[in-house]
Structures are given as structure tokens and as C-alpha cells.
Amino acid sequence: MSLLIIRKKRKGLSMLKVEQLQAIAERYEINTFYLFGSYNEGSYNEDSDIDLAFLSTDYKNNINYGSLYFDLQEVANCKIDLIDLRKAPLTFAYSIIKEGRVIYDLDEDTRTDFEDDTIKKYLDFLTFHRLIQAELDDNFKLEGKT
Numbered sequence: 001m002s003l004l005i006i007r008k009k010r011k012g013l014s015m016l017k018v019e020q021l022q023a024i025a026e027r028y029e030i031n032t033f034y035l036f037g038s039y040n041e042g043s044y045n046e047d048s049d050i051d052l053a054f055l056s057t058d059y060k061n062n063i064n065y066g067s068l069y070f071d072l073q074e075v076a077n078c079k080i081d082l083i084d085l086r087k088a089p090l091t092f093a094y095s096i097i098k099e100g101r102v103i104y105d106l107d108e109d110t111r112t113d114f115e116d117d118t119i120k121k122y123l124d125f126l127t128f129h130r131l132i133q134a135e136l137d138d139n140f141k142l143e144g145k146t
Helices: 018-028 065-076 090-099 108-142
Strands: 003-009 012-017 030-036 050-056 080-084 101-105
Touching: 012 018, 012 065, 018 030, 018 065, 018 101, 030 090, 030 108, 050 065, 050 108, 065 080, 090 108, 101 108
Parallel strands: 050 080
Antiparallel strands: 003 012, 030 050, 030 101
């Protein structure tokens, strides 16, 4: 049985097994799970939670978030943070895609389409944000507030 995450807790081990994650993904129609945060970076401690993000199989999927959270927390045997990437703020979704690690992937095309779309939107946002920031900086300089 493959292990994705193992951590030592004060009272035993906490494990998230590939087979358990796959069963949950199938039950809730999850296409992709990402691991991000301290467990992905290797900087976790005994009080750390497991940060997971998920991508549903389609936009219309109305996942029971509470049940999904409960099931994941039960198999992980520790506290988790759970993010729905389709509902996450753009900058946060981009950060998870960029820094996180895919730990379950049903359909690569669905995942990469979502990632490509998110990256394009983020880069458009970043360009617009920089233009606004430059304009604000110029206005402050004209008003002598730098």
C-alpha cells in the first residue's frame, strides 16, 4: 500500500494512503488533489495541519464540502485545511498550482486545462495590477508624497 504522507504525532502515526485518497476522489468526483504548505515544503512540525486543494471533475460539480472535509480528516487522522480551487481567489489558486504538488490526478487534460486557464488569468491580472500600481506611484510623485 503506497503512502503519500507520513508524519509522527505525539500518539502514533498519521498517514494518508494513495488508496484512501483515490476512494475519496471517486466518491466526490475529484479530478485532482494538490498538497501545499508546510508538508509540501518539508517544514512541518507536530502541530502542522495538512494543506490540500482539490479540483472537481467539472465546474457544475456541487460537492458536499463538509462531508469531503470530514472524510479526508478521518483518513489523515489529523487536522487538514481544504481548498476548492474552482472557488479559491485567483492569486491563491495560482500559488497552489505553482508551489503545490499533485498527489492525485484522474485526468491530466482536465487538470492542465484548469492550470493553463488559471495561469493566463493570473498573468493578465498581474499586468493590469502593475499598470495600476505604476499609475498610483506616478500620482504620488506628482503630489510630492513619495
